[in-house]
Structure formats: C-alpha cells, structure tokens
Amino acid sequence: MCEEPSEGVCPTCSSEQVIKNGSTHNGKPKHQCKSCGRQFVINPTNSPVSAETKHLIDRLLLERISLRGIARVTQVSWSWLQDYVSQKLARTPRQVTVSVKLSGKLIIECDELWSFVDSKKNGVDIWLAIDRNSRKIVGCFVGDRTRKSARNLWASLPEVYQQCAFVYTDFWQAYNTVSPHKRPKAVGKETGLTNHIERLNNTFRQRVSRLVRDSLSFSKKLHNHIGAVWYFIHGYNAELDMI
Template identity: 40%
Template sequence: MWTFVKSRNNEVWIWLALEVNSRKVIGYAVGDRSVNTFKRLWDGISDKIKRKAIFYTDRWDAYNLIPYKQRIIKKGGTNHVERLFLTLRNDNPRFTRKTIRFSKSLEMLEISLKLWIHYYNSYTLR
C-alpha cells in the first residue's frame, strides 16, 4: 500500500506480512517499493515462520527473495492483506490517498503505523 509524506510527490510504501489464520500482522516495513524495503520486511519475520509458511504474493520482483517452493502467485491470494489495508485507511486518515491529513515526517508515519498494528493485533478476535 502507498501513502505520502509532506507532499503527494513523496510516495511511501507500507509492506505488511499477515498471518492468515489469526489475521495478525507479523511484520512490516516502511520505505520505497524496492527490494531493499522488502528485505527489511523479510528479515523482520521470524525464521520459524519463514521455514514453514506459504506466502501469497503478486508478481512484484522483490518477492523473488522468497524461496520458490513457498511462494504462490495467485490472483485472490492477497485478499486478506488488501482488506487489512482498507481497514487501516478507514481507521486512520493519515494513510488515505486523497486527504488533507498526512504525515509531515516519515518517523511520525511509522509511529502511527506501529500504534495501529499494536491496536489491531490486540483486538483481533481470531
């Protein structure tokens, strides 16, 4: 998902890893849409999860870091995370694309995201 900081010309991408059964966020990264940002997300996921999990992705090149046998490229496989992004945008106007509310610094955007993830994970009923 993308949003912006200071101006619409300064796009910032939010990457999330979601555990499908519990619907809890297990990792995140904030940055550009590059392999380096995905690598930060990938490194933030525990090794136990990385060894056993199946990852649903789209065809973005950065996802090639995921072992081939654990990656499923499938339309519709990312429904849960797309719904999570919608919930994030509804809960916090800072993350919407067309708004007068926005973060003035990357640090504040990331702090807001961390707080929201903590709130979301604490109250997820599954």
C-alpha cells in the same frame, strides 16, 4: 533597573523571590523564581492532563480522526497533543511479537500499501504480511518499492514464519528474492488467495487518518509516519486477541 518581586509563591520551592518574566501566548503574565529558576503562571487555567484523558487519546489514535479533531474532543492544547503523540510514536516498538500455535500449515499473504510523507511527490510504501489463519499482522516495513524493502519485510517476520510459512503475493517482482528457502507464490486477485491482505489495506485506509486518500491528515515527518503505522499494528493485533 531590577524588577521588583511580584506577588506569588514558587510552587516548587515556596520561595517568595518571584519576578515577572514575560507572558504566555494568551497574554497571562509568567513568573520566574529567583531561587530555583522555575517559570510558572499564577492561577493557571490549564490543568495537567489526566491519566483518563491520555487513555482516551491513546484509543482515539486508533481511529480515523485527525490530531486536530482529537484536540477538540479531549479539550487539550494542540501543542501538548503534538508533543504527547510524537513521544508515544517514538516509543512504539517496530517489531511484532506473536505466539503461534502450530496446529496447521502457516500461510501468510503479503502486499504493499502506497502512502506519502509531507507531499504526494514523496511516496512511501508500507509492506505488510498477515497470517491467514489468525488474521494478525506478522510483518511490516515502511520504505520504497525495491527488493531491499521486500527483504526487510521478510526480516521483520518472527523466525517461525521465516522458517515454516508459505507465502502468497502479487506479481511484483521484488518478492522473487524475499525468501531464502523458496520463492513466494505469485497469484492474481481473481484467485482469492490474497483477499485477507487486500482487505487489511482497506482497513488501514479507513482507520488511519494519515492514510486516507484525499485527506488533509498526513504525516510531515517520516519517523512519525512509521511510528503511526506500527502503533496501529499493535492496536489491531491487540483487538484480535480480545475476540
């Protein structure tokens, strides 16, 4: 038995050959156009998310607020926000672009920041390198605590840093094979020579909700975790450009 066309007009092709086609999660009847196949709801209560709201979401992603919190603040649906954020993180570049003014000696500080994905049993280390003079993040790699990850951190640096920069690190032995030109100088916290990178680690903990200790906000997928780290890096560097 065929369904009779329901009242309404297709918003895509203006055809009146529209039939009922189930209902939404909140009980509103869905319709489908027999001419073009478009599925829609008559008189929908949810309007398209505006460019202003998307811009606000982009800024809120740089602060310590969960996705649930962002959905409440911006009054967008949870499912829409998940899709929007996942697509944005997937498009985020995994490399830093910096313009260096060679006015003095290039010095970088390196350190690792522990995090996890889905479960604390799945530890993930965020390797970071910061320019001591500009305070910008110039390198990053998300992986384990092996020498391979240390080399990947080095490979993420812009070429000028690989060729010219002097490196300060902690005593983690993986750094010994990082630089092909000279071994990084391992120093203790008491020297103050890695203060900037250690302060940066604290900034990550304070502003990226996925990295807050004892928090319900955490990544369930590694690619989203990596994307969130890089998204913050680009936002952090952009803020320094505005100073």
